[in-house]
């Protein structure tokens with residue numbers, strides 16, 4: 001009976017921890033169990049007394065707050081203050097920027113799936129849809145990627161004019177200022193469609209609508225600045241760029257050495273209070289054609305002309321192109337995707353103080369502005385463009401793999417090719433879902449700092465994998481550049497998207513988990529803030545409250561992680577009325593494991609975790625995969641759970657779960673402390689690691705889905721531009737695909753006859769003639785076969801050029817060579 005009582009107490013504690021009971025409820029429950037055993041069983045009185053005393057010794061100090069604060073929280077707070085990572089002001093800004101949405105649920109270990117499934121899912125308004133179907137479609141028809149990237153190194157003048165006329169540069173500018181005032185979803189739809197055709201046009205449209213002068217002005221500009229600049233930017237009369245990066249300050253952008261010194265000077269013939277700017281920026285998109293430069297620099301006021309602060313901090317100003325001293329116009333060449341990009345330099349450039357975005361009142365707030373806006377911009381620009389790019393890859397690779405034959409079979413029928421195609425399809429599904437979910441978060445009023453980092457990183461990383469797979473499947477057809485090549489430039493440009501808006505290694509190592517752990521954790525930020533309060537007694541009271549909430553939360557997650565691991569999450573609270581219930585169960589399990597592992601990592605490593613990038617990036621991978629899976633499941637639900645799409649979802653899901661297991665496994669295996677390693681292993685993988693990579697049969701089904709027209713293929717590639725013209729190489733593929741499929745039985749019949757020697761040894765033409773004579777196929781069928789074969793021949797063709805065409809135009813001498821000569 002004594003053992004039964006011990007098991008009862010333990011069982012109740014596990015149950016309470018799993019269900020997240022409050023401390024008081026656990027105390028009452030435990031007391032009730034003890035009383036029950038004392039009254040209704042024959043457990044020896046001495047044992048009851050000993051257990052009651054032990055229990056009281058734990059429960060009383062925990063429940064009586066003044067005692068708890070003095071005995072437990074105060075000494076812990078003293079140690080905690082020494083463990084806190086030292087955060088620079090800029091890191092603090094980054095941590096405080098943005099809001100927490102669904103990722104907070106995933107991070108906290110017990111996601112409420114119903115709240116995700118019931119979340120409002122906005123759609124494009126009719127105006128927005130009309131813009132996507134009208135001007136965007138028209139733009140896509142006008143684009144000639146080869147001409148843009150190889151011949152002009154620019155968009156043709158008529159395209160620039162069209163972009164301005166239709167206000168493509170004003171998507172994020174409110175209608176009252178003459179912009180389009182689009183939702184994030186519409187913004188995404190536009191970039192996705194353009195991204196499926198031409199990266200030069202995509203970047204040209206993306207930049208004015210992302211972090212830069214327009215967005216800064218909309219959020220922080222003075223009325224005067226808004227009234228002057230926003231209508232001009234919306235109409236394309238001003239072309240903006242934004243300069244933050246310089247030769248010595250790349251990823252560590254807050255270390256910019258560029259300065260602004262407040263002083264008096266001459267501006268347009270008048271003596272005014274202004275800033276003398278000295279700066280050296282590089283890699284600035286649209287700089288060569290910009291008329292207005294958004295510039296980040298550190299502002300100083302050595303003579304106290306606007307206040308008593310000498311080092312005011314990072315500030316942002318708008319510098320017109322014609323300002324004396326501004327050097328602009330030279331171009332970099334980003335991996336042969338020649339959108340305008342180049343350096344911007346300035347020596348003793350004098351501008352008045354009212355060029356500061358938001359005026360003097362916002363001086364020194366530059367970093368906060370940039371980080372807040374980046375939380376939004378990163379959710380849209382690159383994920384949407386990647387989504388367009390990968391959908392094009394899925395569409396064309398599926399068609400090409402069916403049309404291109406080797407060894408008398410469509411290449412997509414070979415298992416080796418299937419392996420690339422199923423990954424390509426699954427990642428396309430994932431990227432599109434991820435980009436839709438983060439854009440939706442923006443439309444729901446969030447500033448999704450962590451999801452936008454996840455989306456930027458994973459959309460571009462998976463995108464790089466997809467374009468590589470697509471290239472591999474296309475073989476030489478993907479490699480030979482020219483107007484017929486719809487993939488090569490995308491493959492060349494993939495590292496650009498990896499690098500911009502926060503290079504990916506840094507994003508994975510520092511931002512996803514670094515921000516996620518502190519932003520999404522229900523207690524850590526609150527504890528840090530309480531520990532930093534100047535009012536020490538208020539600080540202790542707050543710290544105590546959060547600390548004990550945190551302890552309960554950690555115990556809960558440890559127990560949940562283990563119980564879910566032992567039971568393969570069979571009892572997790574998930575929507576059970578659907579086939580995907582087991583997916584939700586697995587996610588709940590890994591969510592609890594992530595919450596537990598994160599707490600243990602933070603507790604045992606403290607401030608050192610910041611430098612343990614391998615641990616934090618792997619924990620970030622788990623959070624990311626949880627988020628990506630949530631986005632895919634939401635997508636599946638919104639689309640009405642189409643059974644035909646299930647194989648793609650299943651492949652993508654198992655791949656993600658396998659990655660989660662590996663990432664957590666690597667955290668466990670490499671944890672620096674042996675005791676913690678053992679603890680993590682027991683609680684996270686109590687029965688070992690059982691997730692498997694998606695199976696071959698599933699992979700086969702997925703690959704085949706890409707290779708014939710269907711609703712699934714349409715859904716997978718929706719929202720991109722597909723020409724209906726045979727003169728367009730992608731249009732030709734799509735026109736040919738159904739006809740190639742329809743004539744496959746004829747080809748098989750002919751092949752059989754040929755192998756049997758019935759068609760003689762002539763060329764294809766004479767064999768066809770013979771087949772008609774022998775009634776193997778009809779005359780009409782022969783005509784169709786001939787037409788289809790002509791189309792196929794056209795599809796597999798690659799470009800050829802005169803040698804002189806490919807030679808560099810020697811009249812334009814590269815800047816560097818010119819400089820050296822000088």
Ligand SMILES: Cc1cc2nc3c(=O)[nH]c(=O)nc-3n(C[C@H](O)[C@H](O)[C@H](O)COP(=O)(O)OP(=O)(O)OC[C@H]3O[C@@H](n4cnc5c(N)ncnc54)[C@H](O)[C@@H]3O)c2cc1C
Nearest residue numbers: 242243244245250251283284285334500501503505506509
């Ligand atoms: C085509 C193009 C367009 C661009 N457009 C603009 C623009 O319009 N405006 C603008 O201001 N900037 C722009 N940039 C700059 C871009 O944001 C930077 O290139 C980027 O921030 C990385 O800086 P970096 O190239 O100097 O690399 P570095 O900072 O030198 O980094 C090199 C590598 O080290 C990694 N790394 C650095 N620190 C860490 C760390 N702590 N932990 C882990 N890894 C780390 C990075 O991830 C990267 O892989 C553009 C860049 C390119 C290439």
